[in-house]
Amino acid sequence: MRTEQEMFDLILNTARNDTRIRAVIMNGSRANPNVPKDIFQDYDIVYLVTETESFIKDKDWIKVFGEPVIFQFPDEMDKNLGYETHFERCYGYLMQFDDGNRIDLHVETLDLVLEEVKSDKLTVVLMDKDNKLPKIAPPTDEDYWVKKPDKALYSCCCNEYWWTMLYIAKGLWRDEILFSLDFLNNWVRPQLFKMISWYAGILTNFSCSVGKCGKYLDKYLAKAIWKRYLKTYPAAEKEAVWNSIFIMNELFEEIALKVAEEFDFCYEYADAKRSREFAEHIRQLPKDAKEIL
Template sequence: YDIVNLVTDVEPFKDENYILSHFGETIITQKPEDMIYPPPVGDGRYNYNMQFIDGNRIDLSFFNMNRIGELTKDSLTEVLLDKDHIIPNLLDPSESSYLIKQPTEKLFNDCCDEFIFGLISHIPKTIWRKELPLLKAYIDVVLRKPLINMFEWDIGIRTGFRTSIGKGGRHLQKYLEPEIYKEFEQTYTDSNYDNIWNSLFLFYKLFKKTAESVAQEYAFQFPEEAGKRALEF
């Protein structure tokens, strides 16, 4: 559960003993704004991230009520209690804030550029140097992320942009054709450098096929020549 409290003063709610006394037994409680790893947000909020022994999880946040306009923009927001009647009438909770958005031509072009540049620049030299931790990080950032973005737009086209693939693409299997998803799974290789190298061609195959489908819908242009040079390189 993600529960947000709007208060006139956040400071009193930093009393951990008082707050936790209202809940059950926790396995662990995090207070992100008191931590340095990862760094706090530092915007005046205060949070308790609580994992309870019964399996429930609550992220409890306190914000100054002057943030009300910002915090009620999320389409999943549901008002549990408004004792001072200050929250405007909200639409019924929905996923509209998280639905796939249509790509602009520049966004599409930049996504293609990021993928092809990563394929030709970052990845091969890191394989050659056998820098496995950096290599795996690069693959996720410069290949997998653009590929998932392209999958997302293609799924949006096929569903009328009325769905979401979820955080990190966790619902991709639901929307991709089985053979496409199977190939996508195969891009998650082990630590063998030959297997990683071979997966790059599968990455490109999936990206090119999906990007061409998106490009056809919007009359965009997939950079065929740049992709061909990247493979030859």
């Protein structure tokens, strides 16, 4: 596997030797001082170019970066699927190489870079041949920190949780495991994730990022809470999903109460109690039942 230094040398030397490339910018995790380095970190690179057409017309130029496992051209895919694209301003190459390194590279014109360069605070200028780029503050992930909830957001989160949780119960009674898992992971879990992220924010004075998909949550939660959170991820088995629902319900209420206390919000105990009891009733409902109640 090529070293980090070898990869940066390759990326920058390619830019130096190509008159069409006028600047090099790095984004993503390698620009984030709070992300621990590991062997799977991508190189998120933007080449500021004089034009994009020649880079798109002849893709052989990317062979300099190494032997591929697989490439993806997301803008090309969007175009083929009928989405709006702007090849004249931006084009992307996602490249996984056979030595384990990966580069997510975009070629962008100056006007687009100038529009976007200050909007992402995880930006590092690696090269600027013409001194056209503005001065950029040291990179920070503060744009990704957990934000404080307001009363309306908190209330909607609680209501959505207890409302959609009952879809899981209904699906399980019908033996519709895929339906139930879909609601658990795509409707109910996002509310738990939101609530537990706010709790992590409280613990850190809202100066933390929990990362994509909550991958850093375990850094901020007590081990006991983290273990309970992991138990909300069930196998695709009916009883396992039932058990995960009730673990999730207990955890959601416990964390929601902590958040409510911190911000002096009102937690709707009655809604939660009725929803939990109704879910338990559905769990005990015979398969040949003619009425729910």
